[in-house]
């Protein structure tokens with residue numbers, strides 16, 4: 705019998721919502737329960753394209769806004785063959801940011817609309833579950849100062865949050881909003897419940913195409 709496919713699970717959210725912390729905990733918990741799982745993150749700064757993005761985020765280089773948007777998307781597309789292969793092998797992928805960050809961050813810049821920003825990512829593997837870690841700006845501030853990277857200002861992050869809210873109105877995507885203000889274990893328990901449901905459902909479904 706062919707092996708059942710893994711689920712594509714994405715964590716999104718504003719800065720310091722705990723995405724990386726929760727992705728790591730989820731992968732560890734899935735593996736400990738005997739379910740093959742791996743973590744990925746976007747941008748993936750290890751590739752040639754990812755290094756261009758990383759230099760831009762670290763303000764070591766300047767890139768025209770449309771150009772960097774397309775690079776973020778290309779950085780996802782270059783991973784698609786290996787993502788599909790792993791999913792087919794039954795490995796669940798837990799992904800720290802995806803196309804939703806791409807659309808939300810660029811469309812928060814002046815002169816960009818959400819529709820244009822979504823276009824380059826149309827047809828990517830569609831996540832079986834997208835969890836949005838919700839955290840208010842005041843709660844995020846308690847987790848420390850913003851870093852030095854581009855986009856790490858409260859004004860810009862508020863604009864990004866608004867764009868995420870628009871994206872979450874799309875019923876074609878399985879969005880779940882997670883209260884990220886709970887303690888780390890509380891958030892994890894919530895994420896684990898949603899993930900186990902998504903893994904069970906994905907086993908019997910074909911992998912979809914995003915925004916198609």
Ligand code: Z5A
Pocket residue numbers: 717718719720721722723724725726746747761776777801802803805806807809810847854855856884885886887888891
């Ligand atoms: N970007 C884009 O423009 N276009 C795209 O297509 C993509 C991304 C994919 C990449 O940043 C930047 O690129 C990002 C979006 C843009 N810009 N911004 N802003 P990144 O991925 O390298 O880094 P990040 O995503 O910005 O990380 P983050 O948001 O700062 O952190 P996080 O992953 O959400 O949180 P964390 O590292 O897990 O936790 C933050 C701190 O809070 C840490 O000290 C934890 O110990 C603490 N924490 C976590 N959970 C809790 C709870 N529950 N209680 C208390 N404290 C907690």
